[in-house]
Amino acid sequence: xxxxxxxxxMIVDSVGNFFSGKDHLPYCDPDIVAGCxxxxxxxxxxxxxxxxxxxxxxxxxxxxxxSKRSQDVQRGIAMLEASLPAxxxxxxxxxxLYLLAVGYYRNGDYSKSRDLVDRCLLIAxxxxxxxxxxxxxxxxxxxxxxxxxxxxxxxxxLVAGGIAAAVSRKR
Numbered sequence: 001x002x003x004x005x006x007x008x009x010m011i012v013d014s015v016g017n018f019f020s021g022k023d024h025l026p027y028c029d030p031d032i033v034a035g036c037x038x039x040x041x042x043x044x045x046x047x048x049x050x051x052x053x054x055x056x057x058x059x060x061x062x063x064x065x066x067s068k069r070s071q072d073v074q075r076g077i078a079m080l081e082a083s084l085p086a087x088x089x090x091x092x093x094x095x096x097l098y099l100l101a102v103g104y105y106r107n108g109d110y111s112k113s114r115d116l117v118d119r120c121l122l123i124a125x126x127x128x129x130x131x132x133x134x135x136x137x138x139x140x141x142x143x144x145x146x147x148x149x150x151x152x153x154x155x156x157x158l159v160a161g162g163i164a165a166a167v168s169r170k171r
Contacts, residue, residue, distance in 0.1 A: 026066055027068050036060040039056045040056045040060050062099055065080070065103035065106060066106075077100060100116045101116035113137050114138075
């Protein structure tokens with residue numbers, strides 16, 4: 001139990017660093033994912049209140065989309081997408097949209113992630129967590145664009161150099 005508490009403490013620190021801008025999105029340890037999954041199973045088995053079960057599922061979804069394992073991220077996205085249409089509470093909707101945006105960001109689908117975070121910001125325009133994620137997405141898209149331009153420029157340079165070398169050989 002102490003090991004789980006220590007890992008939860010590390011997650012809290014990681015989340016704190018994320019909000020302060022010192023760190024990118026936090027990652028979740030596989031042990032935390034497994035613990036959250038057990039928590040959901042126990043809540044359902046013990047027939048806890050629907051609200052309690054939904055809170056456990058939301059924590060589990062958080063752990064999944066913050067996992068380093070892509071299959072966990074996919075599972076989290078699927079859970080959130082399945083539950084989103086039945087979500088009437090704007091705060092829960094905002095949280096699920098945010099977590100979906102994190103999941104899609106982790107999968108490299110920055111366009112979908114940006115669309116989801118924008119929907120989240122329509123519900124809560126000043127929500128710092130979503131604003132920070134949007135900036136992270138934009139920074140990543142910019143970085144990837146610059147890298148892509150660099151690769152394209154290098155390829156054009158190599159082709160042009162090859163053509164120039166071929167033309168000079170013919171002369």
